[in-house]
Structure formats: C-alpha cells, structure tokens
Amino acid sequence: MPLKRYETKLLPVNEQSLRLAEALLRGGELVGLPTETVYGLGADALNEQAVPKIYAAKGRPQDNPLIVHIYESGQLQDLAARVPDRAQRLIERFWPGPLTLILPKHDRVPDCVTAGLPTVAVRCPSHEGARALLRSGVVIAAPSANLSGRPSPTTAQHVWHDLAGRIPLILDGGPCQVGLESTVVDVSRDRAVLLRPGGVTREMLQEALGEEVALGKGVMEPLAETDKPLSPGLKHTHYKPKARVLLFLGEGQALRAGLSAAFDRAAAEGQSPVLLCQDGLAKDLAPRASLSLGTDEQQMAARLFAALREADELGHDLVLLQGVSQQGVGLAVMNRALRAAGFEVRRC
Ligand code: TXA
Numbered sequence: 377m378p379l380k381r382y383e384t385k386l387l388p389v390n391e392q393s394l395r396l397a398e399a400l401l402r403g404g405e406l407v408g409l410p411t412e413t414v415y416g417l418g419a420d421a422l423n424e425q426a427v428p429k430i431y432a433a434k435g436r437p438q439d440n441p442l443i444v445h446i447y448e449s450g451q452l453q454d455l456a457a458r459v460p461d462r463a464q465r466l467i468e469r470f471w472p473g474p475l476t477l478i479l480p481k482h483d484r485v486p487d488c489v490t491a492g493l494p495t496v497a498v499r500c501p502s503h504e505g506a507r508a509l510l511r512s513g514v515v516i517a518a519p520s521a522n523l524s525g526r527p528s529p530t531t532a533q534h535v536w537h538d539l540a541g542r543i544p545l546i547l548d549g550g551p552c553q554v555g556l557e558s559t560v561v562d563v564s565r566d567r568a569v570l571l572r573p574g575g576v577t578r579e580m581l582q583e584a585l586g587e588e589v590a591l592g593k594g595v596m597e598p599l600a601e602t603d604k605p606l607s608p609g610l611k612h613t614h615y616k617p618k619a620r621v622l623l624f625l626g627e628g629q630a631l632r633a634g635l636s637a638a639f640d641r642a643a644a645e646g647q648s649p650v651l652l653c654q655d656g657l658a659k660d661l662a663p664r665a666s667l668s669l670g671t672d673e674q675q676m677a678a679r680l681f682a683a684l685r686e687a688d689e690l691g692h693d694l695v696l697l698q699g700v701s702q703q704g705v706g707l708a709v710m711n712r713a714l715r716a717a718g719f720e721v722r723r724c
C-alpha cells in the first residue's frame with residue numbers, strides 16, 4: 377500500500393487542537409500525541425481500518441503488538457477478558473502513570489492491535505494532554521511515534537522529524553517527563569513478569585505486590601535466534617541512532633580511562649566520537665566532545681533518547697555511552713542503552 381502524504385500540522389494542546397485530534401481519530405486517521413513517557417502515534421484502537429496505518433507510517437514489523445491507552449480503569453471491561461488480582465493492585469497503586477499491563481484479551485479488541493496474541497497491553501497515561509484527548513472516550517492504540525528502530529521521541533519536534541508528511545497532526549505537549557517508555561508487566565499468568573523496565577521500577581512493583589517480579593528472558597541480554605520471546609518487541613532492533621553506539625561499564629578511574637582511550641583512538645582514526653555521560657564524567661574528560669545526560673539515573677532516563685538523536689544531528693559517527701547500575705530506574709536506562717548499542721559492551 378503506497379503511503380498517503382499529508383500536510384502535517386504541529387499544534388499546541390488546546391481545546392481546538394484536541395477537537396481536531398478527536399475528529400481525526402474518529403475518522404480513522406493517526407495523531408501524534410504527548411504522554412509522560414514518550415510521544416505516541418495514536419489510532420482508534422477499535423477501528424480495524426485505522427490501526428494498520430500505524431504500522432505503515434512507522435515501518436513497524438506486523439508481529440509487534442500495540443499498547444491501548446485508556447482514560448480510566450473502568451474501560452478495561454471492554455478490553456480485558458478479566459482483570460487478575462495482581463493487576464488490580466498495580467492499577468490502584470500506579471495508574472494513571474507509566475505502567476502497561478499485559479492482560480487476557482477481550483474479543484472486542486481487534487487482532488491487528490495485539491498482533492494475534494491472546495493478550496492485550498493496556499495503559500492509563502498521566503500526561504494532561506493525553507488525558508484530555510482520552511477523556512472523549514476514544515481508546516487509543518499507540519506505539520512510540522518514531523520510525524521503527526529509531527530512538528523514541530521525547531519532544532514533538534522529534535515526532536515531526538520522523539513522521540512529518542506521514543500523519544495529519546502532531547499535538548505538542550512539551551518535553552516528556554519520564555523520557556523512556558512505560559514499564560511493561562505481564563500479569564496474565566500465575567506470576568508477574570517484567571517485560572520492559574521503565575519509570576515504575578521493578579522494586580516499586582515488588583513492593584506493591586509483596587512478591588518477586590521475574591525479569592523476562594531477553595530483557596537484559598540478547599535473545600538467541602531460537603528463543604521465543606515473551607514480548608514480540610524483545611526481538612526487534614530498537615533505539616538505534618545512525619551512529620555506532622558502544623556501552624561502557626565500570627566505575628571511577630577505570631571507566632574514565634576506558635572512555636578517554638576509546639575516544640582518543642577513534643578521533644585519531646578520523647572518526648567523530650562523542651561521549652554521552654553524566655556531567656561529572658564529562659567534566660573530567662573535557663575538552664572531548666560530550667552530550668550531557670544530567671547528574672543521576674532519573675535525568676539520564678529523561679535525556680537519553682534526545683541525546684542519541686542529537687549525536688546524529690551533530691554528525692557524530694560513534695557514541696561512547698556511560699553505563700550505570702541496574703538499581704531503580706537504572707534498569708530501564710540500561711535496557712535502552714544495551715539495545716541502542718546492539719549489546720556492544722566494553723567492560724573497564
Ligand atoms: O510509554 C509507552 O509505553 C509508549 C507510549 C506512547 O505510551 N508506547 C510504547 O509503545 O512504547 P511501543 O509499541 O513502542 O512498545 C510496546 C511494547 C512492545 O515491546 C510490544 O512488544 C509490547 O509492548 N507488547 C504489546 N502488546 C503486548 C502483548 N500482548 N504481550 C507482550 N508484549 C506486548
């Protein structure tokens with residue numbers, strides 16, 4: 377199917393743009409919308425003509441299912457066959473917010489949303505712009521609003537960069553606060569399994585449930601060709617800028633030495649390297665080119681995707697990325713960092 381071309385509008389979230397967005401969604405068109413995690417590319421989740429347009433606009437593999445966004449948990453009645461106790465506890469604690477639940481699917485949900493799986497991913501975002509649109513009652517299937525494989529968009533400008541001409545409207549709700557996609561937890565089985573770490577951390581989930589939350593196979597290590605992933609997204613390439621990314625693990629002087637040696641070697645070979653690291657490390661390694669990931673893991677989460685895109689825009693062909701501990705939101709940062717690097721890791 378050839379892609380339809382649009383004169384894309386980029387509008388701030390207000391009453392008028394929300395009305396336009398709702399009309400487009402109800403008419404089977406796509407809308408770029410802000411959430412607290414990353415920008416989404418939304419379609420009416422119950423419209424089987426509209427949902428395939430998401431895959432076409434992003435160039436997304438057909439076997440990777442979408443997350444359905446809702447305004448309030450009461451809407452689960454029409455989306456999930458049942459809501460297990462574990463899910464209920466997590467909903468009470470973390471919705472609205474950056475948490476997606478995998479639930480047994482209701483017959484009403486079209487197969488094109490779930491890529492034929494018997495489960496459906498649902499989330500209730502907290503961003504005011506997203507909520508204002510969802511308040512109309514339309515349920516929105518939305519992946520991140522990037523071209524497939526690229527870093528997820530954390531500003532409306534990122535969405536414009538990837539999708540201008542491919543969709544009719546992008547709502548600008550400012551930079552995303554969390555900056556990494558939602559935590560995905562499978563609560564459709566007899567134990568909770570974390571399929572994608574995010575702003576709601578594994579520790580927070582375990583505390584809310586009072587039990588261990590398993591880490592899905594392939595979440596923090598590459599899957600083998602023969603592995604069947606629990607979440608289809610685990611086997612696809614993600615978050616890749618054009619530049620090659622190398623992820624550096626280590627601490628203190630060893631990490632500084634590893635990064636500076638790699639930077640200097642690449643520069644001597646005529647490459648254009650850039651460091652992506654926290655401010656303290658960047659200062660120690662100055663005047664080498666760097667992009668700031670802030671001062672802690674929370675700020676790293678919020679800045680990582682934007683920094684990967686910026687490295688491309690500045691023409692760098694090698695990104696040397698600082699790894700962090702996998703505690704708290706560090707697990708989500710490292711999950712994205714490992715994928716951005718295609719699991720190319722240097723231990724210092
Ligand atoms: O924060 C977010 O979750 C953003 C914003 C827009 O809400 N959305 C997002 O969507 O990140 P996407 O499509 O980029 O990621 C959805 C992930 C994929 O890894 C997909 O494989 C997984 O959720 N997923 C969706 N439905 C699933 C299911 N039924 N079972 C297992 N994994 C599922």
Ligand code: MG
Binds near residue numbers: 519520528
């Ligand atoms: Mg995505």
